[in-house]
Amino acid sequence: MSLIQNLKLVHLPKSKTSNYSHLLLSVFVLLVAIFCLAPVLWQLLTSLKVNADISAVPNVYIPKRYTLAHYTELFTRRPFLNYIFNSALVSITSTVLCLALGAPAAYALARLRIWGEQVILAGVLIVTLFPYILLFLGLLQVVQALHLGNNYLALIIPYTAINLPLTILVMRSFFQQLPRDLEDAAKVDGYNIQQILLQIVLPMTVPALVTTGILAFIFAWNEFIFALTFITRESLKTIPVATAQLGSSSVFEIPYGAIAAATVLGTSPLVLLVLLFQRRIVQGLTAGAVKG
Amino acid sequence: MQLDKIQKREQLTGWMLTLPALLLLLLVFAYPIGQAFWLSLFTKNLATQLQPVYSGWNNYVRMVFDGRFWETMQNTTIFTCVSVFLELLLGMGIALVLNQSFPGRGIVRTIAILPWALPTALMALAWAWIFNDQYGVWNDILQRLGLIHTEINWLGEPSLAMMAAIAAEVWKTTPFISILLLAGLQSIPVELYEAHALDGANPWQSFWRITLPLLMPQILIALLFRFAQAFGVFDLVLVMTGGGPAGATETVSLYIYAMVMRYLDFGYGAALIVVTFLLLVAAVAIVSFLLSKARNSKF
Numbered sequence: 001m002s003l004i005q006n007l008k009l010v011h012l013p014k015s016k017t018s019n020y021s022h023l024l025l026s027v028f029v030l031l032v033a034i035f036c037l038a039p040v041l042w043q044l045l046t047s048l049k050v051n052a053d054i055s056a057v058p059n060v061y062i063p064k065r066y067t068l069a070h071y072t073e074l075f076t077r078r079p080f081l082n083y084i085f086n087s088a089l090v091s092i093t094s095t096v097l098c099l100a101l102g103a104p105a106a107y108a109l110a111r112l113r114i115w116g117e118q119v120i121l122a123g124v125l126i127v128t129l130f131p132y133i134l135l136f137l138g139l140l141q142v143v144q145a146l147h148l149g150n151n152y153l154a155l156i157i158p159y160t161a162i163n164l165p166l167t168i169l170v171m172r173s174f175f176q177q178l179p180r181d182l183e184d185a186a187k188v189d190g191y192n193i194q195q196i197l198l199q200i201v202l203p204m205t206v207p208a209l210v211t212t213g214i215l216a217f218i219f220a221w222n223e224f225i226f227a228l229t230f231i232t233r234e235s236l237k238t239i240p241v242a243t244a245q246l247g248s249s250s251v252f253e254i255p256y257g258a259i260a261a262a263t264v265l266g267t268s269p270l271v272l273l274v275l276l277f278q279r280r281i282v283q284g285l286t287a288g289a290v291k292g
Numbered sequence: 293m294q295l296d297k298i299q300k301r302e303q304l305t306g307w308m309l310t311l312p313a314l315l316l317l318l319l320v321f322a323y324p325i326g327q328a329f330w331l332s333l334f335t336k337n338l339a340t341q342l343q344p345v346y347s348g349w350n351n352y353v354r355m356v357f358d359g360r361f362w363e364t365m366q367n368t369t370i371f372t373c374v375s376v377f378l379e380l381l382l383g384m385g386i387a388l389v390l391n392q393s394f395p396g397r398g399i400v401r402t403i404a405i406l407p408w409a410l411p412t413a414l415m416a417l418a419w420a421w422i423f424n425d426q427y428g429v430w431n432d433i434l435q436r437l438g439l440i441h442t443e444i445n446w447l448g449e450p451s452l453a454m455m456a457a458i459a460a461e462v463w464k465t466t467p468f469i470s471i472l473l474l475a476g477l478q479s480i481p482v483e484l485y486e487a488h489a490l491d492g493a494n495p496w497q498s499f500w501r502i503t504l505p506l507l508m509p510q511i512l513i514a515l516l517f518r519f520a521q522a523f524g525v526f527d528l529v530l531v532m533t534g535g536g537p538a539g540a541t542e543t544v545s546l547y548i549y550a551m552v553m554r555y556l557d558f559g560y561g562a563a564l565i566v567v568t569f570l571l572l573v574a575a576v577a578i579v580s581f582l583l584s585k586a587r588n589s590k591f
Binding site: 025026028029032033035036037039040042043046054055056057058059101102104105107108109112113114115120123124126127128129130131132133134135136137138139140141142157158160161162164165168193218221222224225229239240241243244247256259260262263266267270271273274275278281282285286 | 299302303305306307309310312313314316317319320321323324325326327328331385386389390392394396398400401402403404405406407409410411412413414415416417418419421422424426427429432435436463467468471472474475516517520521523524525526527530531544545548549552553558561562565568569572576
């Protein structure tokens, strides 16, 4: 303690520099915030502008008129409700499936000594590094062989799989931190593994499941290449693909306002998740990447 | 003997719990890669009426003389190296800022991970709009600052389009690096800095002598993840530039996609996938080797 106090004493006379560094820090903080927010806010502002302001040169930063027309257009002239539904359905289903498959595997890898554990873990780690472009051709053939084209399953199955490595790594590091005593006590009381998992471990696991689930949902919601390749029917498309194709749908005039509105709609669930669960997302990401 | 039985049962339960996940991973990750290796030895395109005909190493020989393949390789390498380098610098800077204490730190930390969480394809649209030649806000800002006098066609000029794509990629993925580095920074004990300061070191020296060496594992992990993902970049470039202008931003992944989906040349597409995969494995092996060295030297 005295060391820290001494240290502060040493630094006291330099209060002028500390004032400067305070100012410098504030400037940096502001820059970070602007850097991260500006593109999102600009898209939001564009989505609320009338067309005349969108195509005004020089740009309009503080519009006098605002409109929701670009949003209503998405729902009246395009099946945007459909896209939202598709994205939500595919993301939620795959997230639940991923937790249901990944958590037990993570438990086994953390708690039980199984043969080939190191190999499995190494495989899971390597697989997180695969870009999806390496997989789409093989998966396309699986989809065709199973006649899953234009079927939600063509997305749900790969989305579940691409989130499994992260789920296994995060959940495994969680199980390793969980004290064993309760499980051992239950074992002594004659519980079998299924009972231990369902009645004792599962209730304690809920926070970790939420953390992992949020990450899995984000990845599923954002996925592009599989959704682009395996789904061609308009009514089954997900938001990222449908929005990306808004621009190319009309040859003469690119609907900038509608694109901006669609971007805002497609990103808003994720913005909400980040606002609500910032800490969990950070925990999950670092656990998944660093602990591995 | 009782113990043996218990162990056997543990094995069995363990495998039963792991197997469903493993099978799915094999189906979605291992099968497509294996399939690509196999298919790359065949010619399967419109000329063979989409029937696979064995052709040995033909696809790989073709690749050697395929100028477009080498161009996309070059584009991908430039894109990956420049963006990962910038992300590391910027990510480190942001992590250092977020590690200080200041009012509203929680909010700023939340804002700082936002870009990472948003869909790449959608934010690629947002960036294409920012770099729009007529109405884009980037041209407008530069003009207001008096830095340029006529609008620049950012996405229409080969070298500028690459810069624009890199800018969007850096914006989108720097948060991932700063999250990892921030976690690393928080695990460095403050006492180290205090002792170092007592020895008369300034913050700049502390950064090089304490922060950087202790952050090495996180830096390498971030490098590993980012390198692999940037090398396979797809949505961002496809949506922002479509690989144009004149193929200036066409990455390997876009070329693979076009080879399969537009030219329906499955055999050659598979060979491209195999080569990309092997290059990635080699790069990952090198970084992992460095990582294990950094970890061993730490403890």
